[in-house]
Amino acid sequence: MVAAARRLIGVLLALGLAAPAHAGATNAARAFAAQRTASPQPPMPIGSYARGCLSGGMRLPESGPGWQVMRPSRNRNWGHPALIAFIGRLARAAQDAGWKGIYVGDLSQPRGGPMPSGHRSHQIGLDADIWMLPPRRLDLSRAERETISSISVRTRDQRRVNANWTPRHMRVLKAAAKDPAVDRIFVAAAVKIEMCRTAGRDRAWLQKIRPFYGHDTHFHVRLKCPPGASLCETQTPGVRELSKGGDGCDETLRWWVTDYLEALARPRKPGRADGPRRKRASEFTLGDLPAACRGVLAGR
Numbered sequence: 250m251v252a253a254a255r256r257l258i259g260v261l262l263a264l265g266l267a268a269p270a271h272a273g274a275t276n277a278a279r280a281f282a283a284q285r286t287a288s289p290q291p292p293m294p295i296g297s298y299a300r301g302c303l304s305g306g307m308r309l310p311e312s313g314p315g316w317q318v319m320r321p322s323r324n325r326n327w328g329h330p331a332l333i334a335f336i337g338r339l340a341r342a343a344q345d346a347g348w349k350g351i352y353v354g355d356l357s358q359p360r361g362g363p364m365p366s367g368h369r370s371h372q373i374g375l376d377a378d379i380w381m382l383p384p385r386r387l388d389l390s391r392a393e394r395e396t397i398s399s400i401s402v403r404t405r406d407q408r409r410v411n412a413n414w415t416p417r418h419m420r421v422l423k424a425a426a427k428d429p430a431v432d433r434i435f436v437a438a439a440v441k442i443e444m445c446r447t448a449g450r451d452r453a454w455l456q457k458i459r460p461f462y463g464h465d466t467h468f469h470v471r472l473k474c475p476p477g478a479s480l481c482e483t484q485t486p487g488v489r490e491l492s493k494g495g496d497g498c499d500e501t502l503r504w505w506v507t508d509y510l511e512a513l514a515r516p517r518k519p520g521r522a523d524g525p526r527r528k529r530a531s532e533f534t535l536g537d538l539p540a541a542c543r544g545v546l547a548g549r
Contacts (some may be wrong), residue, residue, distance in 0.1 A: 273536030280535065280546055281362030285324065288360050288548045292330050294373035294481040295361075295541050298471060299530065301482070302542035303361030303374035307333045311394075315340030315350035317387055319380060319394050325355040325364070329374035331475040332356060335430055336377060339470075342424035347417045350387050352399070354378030354467050360545050362538070363530035372530070373481065375472040379425075381418065381465070399466040403439035407465075410443045419444060425470055426454040432484060435461040435469040445498035455496035480541060 281302065292305035306327040311318045316336060318326045328336075336353060343351045357374045358364060370376050380399040389397070402414040422444065426434055436444075438460035448455055461469075474481035528537070535543060 273534055275535045277533040277535050277538055277542075278363040278365045278531045281358050281360055282365050284358065284360045284546065286359050287327060288545045290545065290548070292374075294329050294375055294474065294478050295545065296373060296480070296539040297482040298370040298373055298376060298484060300363075300533070300537065301361060301373040301539060302545045303327070303329060303357055303372070304541075304545045306357065306359055306361065306374050308359070309333050309336055309353065309356060311391070312387070313337070313340070315344055315387070316353050317350070317384070317389055317394060318353050319397075319399075320354070321391060321394060323355065325358055325371070326353070327359045327361075327374065328356040328377065329472075329475060329478075331430060332375055332377060332472055335428060335470070335472060338428060339379070339421075339425055342428075343421045346420035346424060348421060349384040351421075352380035352382055352384055354380055354399075362542065362545075363533045365531050369530045370471075375474070375481075377470045378467045379421075379470060380467050381413070383415075383417065401465040403437045403465045407437065408439055408442070410439050414440070414443060419447065422458065422468060423448075423454060425468070426457040430472050430475075431457060432471050432473040433457050433459050434471070435459050435464045437462075437465040439465075440468075441497070445496065448496070452496040452498075455498060458497065480539070 287306035287308070288304045290304040292303075292307070294303055295301045307330045309316075309318060309326040309328065311321050311326065314337070336351075340350050343349075355368065355371055355376075355378050357371050357376065361372050361374050363372055368376075371378075381402050382397075382399040400413045402410050402418065404411050418440075422434065422436070422440075425431060434457055436458055441455075441458050441460040444455060444458055471484070474483050535546075
C-alpha cells in the first residue's frame, strides 16, 4: 500500500501536479539556470512569456548560415522549434536587406523559466533579442562574441534615432514584423517614431512594432503561441486590438512622448511611494510557475 502511494506521488511529481510542501518555495531562477540541456519531452511553451517554462527546447547553433550567437557562455540560445526556424528566416531576410546576417542575443535557457538576471520574459522559448549592430563578419571567435558590444540607435533624450540608425535597420525590422509567426517586436520609442515617419503607405505591419524602454541596442521579437501549443498563454491585447486596425503611431507614441518620457525627466519627490514592489523574475519560486514546470525540471 505504501509502495503504491509512493509510486503515485512519483507520477504526480513528474507531471508537476504534486510536490512536497517545500518544493514550491524553491527559487525557480536558480533551478532553471542550473539545467544545461533541454528536457526530453515534446516541445511545448508552458505558461506566459514572463511566467512559465519550456519543454523539449531546441538549441540554436552558435553559428549558422547568416547568424552568430552572442555571449554564448550564457547558454541562453535555446527555444521552441518555431523560434529556431524564425531565426533562420530572419537571417536570410537581413541578408536580403543588405546586412551580412544577424547577431543573436538571448533566446531562452535550455528549459526556459525565469533567469537569475537580465530578463523578465524569455521564459517559454518564444522570445529573441537581435542586436542593432549590423554584423561586420560572421566568423567571430567565441572570445570575440563574449566581449564586443552592440550599438545604440537613439539619442540620449530617447526621442530621436541617432546616426547609427539606417534604412537597412528599417528593412530588417519590417521583414521581421511581416513574418506571420511574429506577435510583436519591442524597440526604443525613438525607433518607433522614426519608423512611423518614414514607413510610407505600407503601414499595417507597424502595429507589431511596440515602443518599450531598454531596447535601444537590440530589438526583441516575440512569437505567437504556435499551433497546438495548448499550455501556452496567448498575450493580450493582441496586435489587432492595439489601435482598431491602425498602425500604432498615434495613441501609443503619444503616451511615450508626452507621458512616460516627460515623467522620467521630472525629479522624484522625496519619500514618494509607487505602491507595492512587483516581484522580480529572479525572485520567483516554483510555486509561482505553472505546475507542469516541475515536470520540465524533472525531465519526465
